[in-house]
Amino acid sequence: MTNPEFAALVRTIEPLRACFIIEASSGALHREFRRGALTVEPDVVARAVAGLARAQTDIVGSSEPATLTTLEWPGVTVIVRSVSASALVVFFFDAEMSLGLARMHITNVVDQLDAQLPVAHAPTVRAIPAVSPRRDPVAKVDAPEPEPAPAAKSTRATAELPVVGGSRAGKLLEYLDGNAPDTHAALLRVSLQTGLPLSLLKTPERLSGEEFDQVTASVRRILGVEQLPL
Amino acid sequence: MANTIDSARLHLSEHQFDFLAGSPVVVHCHHFNLFWDQTMDDALGEEVGRRIRTHASHKASYKFLRGLVDEVGATSPVERLRLAATVFSAMGHGKLHLAVGRSGGLVRGEQLHYGFGWSEKYGGRLSRSEPADAFATGFSAAATEVAYNLDPGSRRATEERCIVDGSAGCSIRVSGTDAEPILPLGVDPQSAKEVLPPPFDGLHEDQIAPIVSGLREFLSGVAGDDRGVIEAFGVLVTAHLADYYNHSANDVLDIIAKDKPAGVQAFRALLLEAGTACAFHTFGGVLASPEWEGLVGPPTGDPLEVVIGCVALARALGFGRWAIEEFAPDERLVMTSPGTYESVFSRLISANAAEGPGGIFVGAGIGIMQLAHGVGWKPRANIDSELYLNLARNNPWTVTQESSFAAGDVLDRIVVTRR
Numbered sequence A: 001m002t003n004p005e006f007a008a009l010v011r012t013i014e015p016l017r018a019c020f021i022i023e024a025s026s027g028a029l030h031r032e033f034r035r036g037a038l039t040v041e042p043d044v045v046a047r048a049v050a051g052l053a054r055a056q057t058d059i060v061g062s063s064e065p066a067t068l069t070t071l072e073w074p075g076v077t078v079i080v081r082s083v084s085a086s087a088l089v090v091f092f093f094d095a096e097m098s099l100g101l102a103r104m105h106i107t108n109v110v111d112q113l114d115a116q117l118p119v120a121h122a123p124t125v126r127a128i129p130a131v132s133p134r135r136d137p138v139a140k141v142d143a144p145e146p147e148p149a150p151a152a153k154s155t156r157a158t159a160e161l162p163v164v165g166g167s168r169a170g171k172l173l174e175y176l177d178g179n180a181p182d183t184h185a186a187l188l189r190v191s192l193q194t195g196l197p198l199s200l201l202k203t204p205e206r207l208s209g210e211e212f213d214q215v216t217a218s219v220r221r222i223l224g225v226e227q228l229p230l
Numbered sequence B: 001m002a003n004t005i006d007s008a009r010l011h012l013s014e015h016q017f018d019f020l021a022g023s024p025v026v027v028h029c030h031h032f033n034l035f036w037d038q039t040m041d042d043a044l045g046e047e048v049g050r051r052i053r054t055h056a057s058h059k060a061s062y063k064f065l066r067g068l069v070d071e072v073g074a075t076s077p078v079e080r081l082r083l084a085a086t087v088f089s090a091m092g093h094g095k096l097h098l099a100v101g102r103s104g105g106l107v108r109g110e111q112l113h114y115g116f117g118w119s120e121k122y123g124g125r126l127s128r129s130e131p132a133d134a135f136a137t138g139f140s141a142a143a144t145e146v147a148y149n150l151d152p153g154s155r156r157a158t159e160e161r162c163i164v165d166g167s168a169g170c171s172i173r174v175s176g177t178d179a180e181p182i183l184p185l186g187v188d189p190q191s192a193k194e195v196l197p198p199p200f201d202g203l204h205e206d207q208i209a210p211i212v213s214g215l216r217e218f219l220s221g222v223a224g225d226d227r228g229v230i231e232a233f234g235v236l237v238t239a240h241l242a243d244y245y246n247h248s249a250n251d252v253l254d255i256i257a258k259d260k261p262a263g264v265q266a267f268r269a270l271l272l273e274a275g276t277a278c279a280f281h282t283f284g285g286v287l288a289s290p291e292w293e294g295l296v297g298p299p300t301g302d303p304l305e306v307v308i309g310c311v312a313l314a315r316a317l318g319f320g321r322w323a324i325e326e327f328a329p330d331e332r333l334v335m336t337s338p339g340t341y342e343s344v345f346s347r348l349i350s351a352n353a354a355e356g357p358g359g360i361f362v363g364a365g366i367g368i369m370q371l372a373h374g375v376g377w378k379p380r381a382n383i384d385s386e387l388y389l390n391l392a393r394n395n396p397w398t399v400t401q402e403s404s405f406a407a408g409d410v411l412d413r414i415v416v417t418r419r
Helices: A002-010 A042-060 A101-112 A150-159 A167-179 A184-193 A211-225 B003-004 B031-046 B046-072 B075-092 B113-120 B133-146 B187-197 B204-220 B242-259 B261-285 B290-295 B303-316 B341-348 B362-375 B385-393
Strands: A015-021 A029-034 A068-073 A077-080 A087-094 A127-129 A146-148 B009-012 B017-020 B023-029 B095-101 B104-110 B156-160 B170-176 B230-232 B234-241 B323-328 B330-337 B398-403 B412-418
Touching: A002 A015, A002 A029, A015 A042, A015 B242, A029 A042, A029 B046, A029 B156, A042 A068, A042 A077, A042 A087, A077 A101, A087 A101, A167 A184, A167 A211, A184 A211, A184 B031, A184 B133, A184 B261, A184 B385, B003 B046, B003 B075, B009 B187, B017 B187, B023 B031, B023 B046, B023 B242, B023 B261, B023 B341, B031 B113, B031 B234, B031 B261, B046 B075, B046 B133, B046 B234, B046 B242, B075 B095, B075 B133, B095 B133, B104 B133, B113 B133, B113 B234, B133 B156, B133 B170, B187 B341, B204 B303, B234 B242, B234 B261, B242 B261, B242 B341, B261 B290, B261 B362, B261 B385, B303 B323, B303 B362, B330 B362, B341 B362, B362 B398, B362 B412
Parallel strands: none
Antiparallel strands: A015 A029, A015 A087, A068 A077, A077 A087, A127 A146, B009 B017, B017 B023, B023 B234, B095 B104, B104 B170, B156 B170, B230 B234, B323 B330, B330 B412, B398 B412
């Protein structure tokens, strides 16, 4: 998805002054949206937020993908949402915006961000092309979107994120990654089989018990086995 | 019999579509075919997916066989069944022994493309209990109906045994049914000509055109061997009914758009992946083949040469009149086409053309750029699944469809760039 399309996605949130997607490890700016002038340059924000994320990882001991960090600056509330080990989204809301409403907007946006997340710069990065559903047939826009690699996700779970507190879903998807045919497409297949969005599958810690069971059944189907040796 | 079938061929040269007995025919390999069917099953589950695929084959095959017996002048059931089995094998789908009467019967299959191809590709590492040969199954039902002048949809077929589960062979049961009649719709040459815009040239036409002619001449001699199998270019090749792919994908999309909308994005992405795999395996396999070397010369590894070769192949395989609008090595590829075998179907047949599934043209754009920049062509490229997986894992290309003939634009146009 292009930057204008990203901007179109977040522009509808009126109290949102700016929004950036940045790559967590390098602080590289991946996508940006600004409504009016900002007092700081996006690149500066990106680098600073990446450092903040690293500091949090040092403190907490793991990079829990769905963490939120809230900063209150004069006139603006900055919320940093870690959506994967490799991607952060930074939201600049008007200070009057209630935190609850802001979080609701953040959840909605993140669920639609699959195609825009940067892929981790690791040797095992995987990426395959994908296509987004037509959003506006009248405008005849049918832009296939780059999807972050399905396998990159499970690779991330092992290579970058320690599996915390019995992250069975992480182990499950790691196993899929290691054993599936056409492994680069495996997570897309899980998404199609289960109807669960890719964004959720990329943060397996967020899976509910029922969703985990769905994913387990899907992995069995893909591998053609009754039982998984996990 | 082969000469008789050849007389039913029609080539729309201005749009690079091939018709056999009035049905569009395209060439695809087992990698693409297996991935395609798998995606249908991923969307709906194996049972419903198989039913939809069988139904798609039934519709496409009925239209095709009805046209074929009329064109060839086969009148008796025996003639018609023999013709159906012959054309099935000639197209690389294996062998069918159609021991069916008016009420049905048992069809024995050998080396059926999907089961055979699945066993070749996955048999050593995966197990499977669901039969794989939905295309042969729907074809068998249609062959029975056409042989005995029965209404389309009055017979149903079920694959009872398939080699994918370790059975010695494949068998398909054909029987009567009271199910709803089917509508054997599909693209025909006249409607395609009417809906397609005038063709236009792209870059390097002077190089593309002679390659297409040579390829078409070469491919005209390619047909199933004694087993009904076409092994060429490192893949199992089929001449396939384009209506089969289009019916199956459109029917599945209709269902999941209502029942599982969250899966639509993944469905489209996987169809696009099928297109990428097709370009890599089929185009790449041909480019790396001795036959290509004989026709065009040994690949030098020049990216432009690869792109030209792929566009020529798309035309020769019946995908449509793909053209190069712009190519900057290592940076950008823009391809256009007045229509593809997918977008023409969407425009003519789909209830909701603008939402058509698409995939081959768009996905192939990625595959072509991978072949042009990610493959070491000298001294000889090894186009295999391992290389494909490596390229897919590190794919630096992204593609955008900027115009869609299916959605009402005047042409199909894609742009491939670096991420």
